[in-house]
Amino acid sequence: MGRIAVAVIVSLWVIPVSFLVNRIVPEPYMDEIFHAPQAQQYCKGNFRSWDPMITTPPGLYYLSLAHVASLFPDVASLTAVLAMYHASLKKSYWFSALLGALAVVIRQTNIIWMFFVACIGVIDTTLTHERDKIEVNENEIDAAIRKTDRLTSKNNVTWGLNLRKRKFSSALDTDKHSIPSTSIFSANHTSGLLDEVQVILLRSWHMKWKLLVSFSPFLVVLLAFLAFVRWNGSVVLGAKEAHAVSPHFAQIMYFGLVSALAVAPLDCSLGQIIDLFQSPWKRRPLSFFQVLMAVIAGFFSVHYFSIAHPYLLADNRHYPFYLWRKVINAHWSMKYLLVPLYVYSWFSIFTVLGKVQRKIWVLAFFLATAAVLVPAPLIEFRYYTIPFYFLILHSPITDSQSWLLMGFLYLALNALTMMLFLFRPFHWSHEPGIQRFIW
Secondary structure, three states, X not given: OHHHHHHHHHHHHHHHHHHHHHHHOOXXXXXXXXXXXXHHHHHOOOOOOOOOOOOOOXXXXXXXXOOOOOOOHHHHHHHHHHHHHHHHHOOOHHHHHHHHHXXXXXXXXXXXXXXXXXXXXXXXXXXXXXXXXXXXXXXXXXXXXXXXXXXXXXXXXXXXXXXXXXXXXXXXXXXXXXXXXXXXXXXXXXXXXXXXXXXXXXXXXXXXXXXXXXXXXXXXXXXXXXXXXHHHOOOOOOOOOOOOOOOOOHHHXXXXXXXXXXXXXXXXXXXXXXXXXXXXXXXOOOOHHHHHHHHHHHHHHHHHOOXXXXXXXXXXXXXXXXXXXXXXXXXXOHHHHOHHHHHHHHHHHHHHHHOOOOHHHHHHHHHHHHHHHOOOOOOXXXXXXXXXXXXXXXXXXXXXXXXHHHHHHHHHHHHHHHHHHHHOOEEOOOOOOEEOXXX
């Protein structure tokens, strides 16, 4: 019943908005002037036609043949990535790789998320194998103890049980392939990152053939993607000069701040802020040295690797234009003053994810997010969609009130954006036609 209720609520919102958009803005707008004719060419069977201004692969237009032309690339991309991740969690790795190939055909950067999903699958496989092994050994201990209980006289029961427990525990500890169950599988995840990496590498080596069989389809997709990049000479298909790979390290800072602000009403409290600022002075993993290095890296990133893309400076139809002009670039010192907030935002994200995920999972998420965002020279919120969804899906939010509050906030923000788009058009002096504000 819960899923049906969600579907009904979403439909009550999406259908009227779609009707309004199609009625008020019937003509293709912005990038649609490239995508709509391209989809029409594919629907006509003209697969040799390609607009050089389109940067993404033709996966969306193949979907148009199945009458799903209403999907925007980012919606289809997110859907494919989440479906791939879901299949991997169900241990359907071959099907997951197939969905990963679909995701990459829709948007090239999804190759990173496919690699992330494969890594998470390897981590889960190796650590689950180790946990099962420990459970089996514990069951063998219990079975041996019960057998001893039947054979031992009543007066020697206690001595026999303790002796055999020590012997079996000693054998379990000295097994060169085993690890203590508390090092990774404890409820509070107290194991160190290096311990987790060591165990994963060890178990991966001993399970190499099983892992190769399970995850070889991911390697096939990866090799096919590398072959495409070599043949194409770039990751993007069209407008290569405007989408050249750039070391935009400040982008990862922007994502951290935007994501932390998005979940702040749900997961941020005064006590959490005080605890996070006090933790560098306590004997905790978040040491003063770590904070200092993060702040230095943040200053280095915004000073040397802040990129003002020409599209960002010239297009006032998006939120990032005003954030760059009114906030980040309002004063020469502003981008440096924001660095502590960037660092706090990322440590807050690490804290949120660390409550429910292993440290190696959090590290993999950070590296995947960086691999997607850093090469992108243009600041666009749509690039943040997939990592933000992963963050929300793995946040320890369990109560209905928090989810309702989140839904209300996002609904209000999107309602404001749609009102600006539909009812506040404007004109440019240097370009004919009506312009509209959008994300």
